[in-house]
Amino acid sequence: MATIYEVSALAGVSLSSVSRVLNDHEHVSKKTKEKVVAAMNKLNYRPNTIARSLASNRSNSVGVLVSELHGPFFGAMLSSIELELRNAGKHAVITAGHSDEQSEIDGLDFLIDRKCDALILLVDAISDDYLIKLSKSKTPFVILNRNISEISDHCFYLDNELGGYLAAKYLIKQGHKEIAYISGPLTKQDSTERLAGHKKALAEANIPFKENLVYEGNYLTKSGRDGINFLIKNKAKFTAVACSNDEMASGAMRGARDHKLLIPEQCSFIGFDNAFFTEYLYPQLTTINFPVNDMAKMSTQWILKNVYKQKELDITNMFIPKLIERQSVQQN
Amino acid sequence: MATIYEVSALAGVSLSSVSRVLNDHEHVSKKTKEKVVAAMNKLNYRPNTIARSLASNRSNSVGVLVSELHGPFFGAMLSSIELELRNAGKHAVITAGHSDEQSEIDGLDFLIDRKCDALILLVDAISDDYLIKLSKSKTPFVILNRNISEISDHCFYLDNELGGYLAAKYLIKQGHKEIAYISGPLTKQDSTERLAGHKKALAEANIPFKENLVYEGNYLTKSGRDGINFLIKNKAKFTAVACSNDEMASGAMRGARDHKLLIPEQCSFIGFDNAFFTEYLYPQLTTINFPVNDMAKMSTQWILKNVYKQKELDITNMFIPKLIERQSVQQN
DNA sequence: AAATAAACTGGAAGCGCTTTCATTCTGAAT
DNA sequence: ATTCAGAATGAAAGCGCTTCCAGTTTATTT
Incomplete structure (x- = not known):
């Protein structure tokens, strides 16, 4: 491995000059630069990034x-x-x-x-x-x-609140009034914001928000399923489920199917994030895109x-x- | 940021000794080591990894x-x-x-x-x-x-060949004889190996391998769908489809559904890789685990x-x- | 042509550490 | 007490680069 010394020697200029062309400094004459570049090519010089970091204090x-x-x-x-x-x-x-x-x-x-x-x-x-x-x-x-x-x-x-809002609003627009919600852990900011958006949309449409239609999951697939089981066990009535992320939505869909519910005919689902696998699901999941x-x-x-x-x-x-x-x- | 010099000064030993304890060298007395460690703690010393790399020539x-x-x-x-x-x-x-x-x-x-x-x-x-x-x-x-x-x-x-073999063998064991195959690009080693395993299982079961049941895809979801369309358009007869990876399997399942085929009743699918989303699919995809x-x-x-x-x-x-x-x- | 500013170049110190080498110390063996 | 191997230590030379400073050259202005 050639070092800057060898380049400097071959080009017939000082270390400093080589370093200058290496770092694209101003104030190097065209002639010097050419000599240096030629020498670098000839030696197939590759700067040692570690040494540069040490000297320059940036990595x-x-x-x-x-x-x-x-x-x-x-x-x-x-x-x-x-x-x-x-x-x-x-x-x-x-x-x-x-x-x-x-x-x-x-x-x-x-x-x-x-x-x-x-x-x-x-x-x-x-x-x-x-x-x-x-x-x-x-x-x-x-x-x-x-x-x-x-x-x-x-x-x-x-803008998580907007996301939650959009999801609920869409469900409402499609004629749903009994909307369950499977949330992420409410200790997390994004979960609470998404839920807030959801509530806002309900309020705008004069649909009362019902605590018993909400299940707090943990963003993992399984908790989506747990959510559905919870809702059904408690005889909650709903025609659609909004989920705080796609993984829970997929779990929830699976849970719904376990209960012989047809999707979307008997129960609609909307996710959140637009993870790549949402297109693989059956039916393909309507969701909120997270860019x-x-x-x-x-x-x-x-x-x-x-x-x-x-x-x-x-x-x-x-x-x-x-x-x-x-x-x-x-x-x- | 404290340097090794300051540690050395505070501990009252040489640079070399500090370096030695830093690198867990043998031949440092317990006493020296203690002094150095104490000094390091006191100064909240953190070695500069860049400098170490430069000096030791390993990163x-x-x-x-x-x-x-x-x-x-x-x-x-x-x-x-x-x-x-x-x-x-x-x-x-x-x-x-x-x-x-x-x-x-x-x-x-x-x-x-x-x-x-x-x-x-x-x-x-x-x-x-x-x-x-x-x-x-x-x-x-x-x-x-x-x-x-x-x-x-x-x-x-x-062992891709074994994987392809296991998949086909399982389908055969479940009573399938007309097995379509959606392959990855046959320029790729893993694709050809998986296909080879598939053929081997067919041969063992005395099922003739039919060229017209094979579609060469590109490992992406869409090409799974294309594969199914291709097979159906060509009036190929099959009761099961082995896919060279899970993404194509998911695409193929979707394609099959577009043609109103019931899965698995009218058409079975097996994937390859055991990607995490296979559990989300409906029905959940039988596949070959890639560890x-x-x-x-x-x-x-x-x-x-x-x-x-x-x-x-x-x-x-x-x-x-x-x-x-x-x-x-x-x-x- | 002289004066001045600007552009260019090289020397040398240093970034914070590792590592060889020589030296000193220790303790076991005689 | 003497010898000597081996353990413990320190001095100093780098690792390959950047950057400050001072000095030199060139261009510009008058």
Whole structure:
């Protein structure tokens, strides 16, 4: 591996000059630059990124911390982040928190220790306070899918309330009046917001909100099924079920079928997120689109702009959900 | 940020000694070690990983290159890799090839330039020859889901033929004799192997293999649907369809339903991979399990053993598929 | 042609650590 | 008490680059 010394010797210029052309500095004459470039090519020189990082105190890498690497969500997200980053000559170091607070914090430390220039966080377990404190330290970061008001310009999130609203409104428009709701854990911000939107739509349509039509799940498939079982066991009456995410919707559909309900004829379903598998379901699931890719891309661009001073662009923090109409809702 | 100098000064020992305790060297007296550890704690010292890398010429990171980050496969894989790596104090740098040869090669160079100590590759587009050549260079690597005979001890893969065999055999056991096959692209190793297993099972049962019952798809959902349409248009007769992966199976099921076929009563389906969404399908898809997690874990352990000399363990290169019986196959 | 500013270049220190080598210390064996 | 291997330590030279500073060259203005 050729080093900068050899390039400098072959080109007949100083180290500094080589470094300058490497970093695209102004104030290098065309002649010098040509000599250096020629020497680099001849030696097939590849800069040692580690040495550069040490000397310059920046690593050209951004750390990504996610609670869970599997599931239908993160692939799409990482894909957008990685693409955007690599186009900018940066790269992603990825760690997972494996859904445990200490583990998430370890992941954070790990990334900070690796001298990541910035971080992208998609974390559940770490508290607002911790993140607010972190925002005062040196490493800049953005937060996905969560809005912490004290640092909201670092946050990128969906208008969850609008999403919940759109879903319920659509069901109402299709003639449903008895609408059950399977929620995510109400300790989570997105769950409560989605439910709030749901209630708002009901209120607008003068449909009373009934507590006994709500089941609090945990975003996993199984809890969708549990939700349906719960509702049926309690003899709740409903013609449609709005679910706080697609996984629960799929579980709920399965549960409904276990009870011999025809979908959508006897029971309609609407999901949330527009995960890729919703098209595979039968019937295909009507749902609310969560523009994950846009959000991931935007957050990465925020970093490119604010940390690497590369892009000049407008930043949007809140993203807009959209109804995706498929076959799981019956017109009544 | 405290440096090793400050630790050394506070502890009243030399740089070398601090470095030694940092790296768990032998030949440090208990007394020195205690002093150093105390000083480190007091200063809240965190070693600079970049500097360590530069001096020691190893980065404690392993590069992961995948063709595509999204899809149902990679999340699980990355999750296993990351977990295993972090437990060993190493970390993952992840890049994606975005399914394009040049882009995959760029990704490779990227990781090599970052001085990754080893690489984990899950790539489609890069040729065998390129990888064989790469195996002669400095950076060690493993290859997932692909067997290149010249470097097969670096390869971790499924016994695809056995998988195809198990699927067909199961259908036959359930009384099916007219079995259609929707294949992945036959330019890909795994596709041809799976098909070979399929043929073998037919042969064993003295069922003639009919070319007109085979459709070559591309592993995507849509091509499963196309496959069914193709078969029906050509008036092929079949009671079951074996698919080379789950996504095509889901597409095929949808296609069958478009033609008003009851599943599994009029047409049975079996998939391949046991992707997580197969449980969401209706009916739940009978399929062949691909132990992604095991494979990812094993490959990571290979690196821990051979590159970092950490583990002593037996390496298995070939993994065994298993039938997962669910509801999409009818007993005839 | 002289004066001045601007562009360009090179020297050298340093980023924070590892690692060789030589030296000193320790304790067991004689 | 003497010897000597082995353990413990420290000094110093890098790892490959960036960057500040000072010095030199070139261009511009008068």
